[in-house]
Amino acid sequence: xxxxxxxQAFIALIAEYALLDYCSVAITALLSYHIVLTLxxxxxQLARPRRIAAFALYIANRYLPxxxxxxxxxxxxxxxxxxxxxxxxxxxxxxxxxxxxxxxAFNGLRTYAVQKNIPLATGIFIFSLAPxxxxxxxxxxxxxxxDPDFGCVSEQPIPSRISLCxxxxxxxxxxxxxxxxxxxxxxxQYRAHRDARVLNGLTSLSTVLLRNGVLYFLMLTSLNVLQxxxxxxxxxxxxxxxxxxxxxxxx
Numbered sequence: 001x002x003x004x005x006x007x008q009a010f011i012a013l014i015a016e017y018a019l020l021d022y023c024s025v026a027i028t029a030l031l032s033y034h035i036v037l038t039l040x041x042x043x044x045q046l047a048r049p050r051r052i053a054a055f056a057l058y059i060a061n062r063y064l065p066x067x068x069x070x071x072x073x074x075x076x077x078x079x080x081x082x083x084x085x086x087x088x089x090x091x092x093x094x095x096x097x098x099x100x101x102x103x104x105a106f107n108g109l110r111t112y113a114v115q116k117n118i119p120l121a122t123g124i125f126i127f128s129l130a131p132x133x134x135x136x137x138x139x140x141x142x143x144x145x146x147d148p149d150f151g152c153v154s155e156q157p158i159p160s161r162i163s164l165c166x167x168x169x170x171x172x173x174x175x176x177x178x179x180x181x182x183x184x185x186x187x188x189q190y191r192a193h194r195d196a197r198v199l200n201g202l203t204s205l206s207t208v209l210l211r212n213g214v215l216y217f218l219m220l221t222s223l224n225v226l227q228x229x230x231x232x233x234x235x236x237x238x239x240x241x242x243x244x245x246x247x248x249x250x251x
Contacts, residue, residue, distance in 0.1 A: 010149070017150075021074040028069040035066060057109075060102040068095050078151035085152035086144045093139075097132045104128035107181055110213075114188045124180055130173035134166050167231035171224045178224070182217040 042062075046055070071092050079085040108125030112118065138156055147153040158166065 024069065024072050024074065028066075028073060031066055031069055035062070057102050057105055060098075061106065064095065064099045064102065068092075068099060071095050080146070080151075082144075082146060085146055088152060089142075089144050089154045093135075097135060100129055100132040104132075107177055111181055111184055115184050120180075120184075124177045127173040127177035127180075131170040134170035138166055164231070167228055171228045171231075175221055175224045178217045178221045182214060182221075185213050185217075 079088050104125050107128045108121045111124050112121035115121070138158060141156045141158045142154060143157065144152070144154045156163075
């Protein structure tokens, strides 16, 4: 670093990476606490007879996010050669984007459970996989190399217009799928929810689907809209090993 401006930029970049690492540790701690807190209830539920597919979906939905945040922690050793660097980035991306499979399956199965419409459920499942598909295409621009200051680095120097299109294409179908699931839940479950409250005042399955489902999908839709907005106006920088799979431009 020869000039003062270069040194200031380097220090700012280090500070940004440090903040991201702190956030990564905080998220890992929060998610781990939640899982440990509910282990007893989980063991009781898993001890009952169950379908293999439902069991696999539950395990994937619960533990893939934990694997992803653990892999993104800054405490792991940084690979020192190109082959190990590429393997580390690829493994992190696989873990990160595998999460979309159980999430998409949940959207499709929920739609089928309340509507009994296989084409509609399949369409929502495919729309929910949009981030996985778009980010797979974006790997065409990916460059992985060993940086003398930051170690293993992965960058995607995608042209700004294409990057913006990718950000929209990755999230817009997901937003539409969430809105569709929310609308289907309301149109199919509201009458049962109202009748259950009138007859016995107890909490029915329809009430749970409406109350918790509306909150869940509204939060997801808000986060997806926020991500599109931030992707449109963000300044993108390269990210370090392991955590880089969670910090890249279109991801």
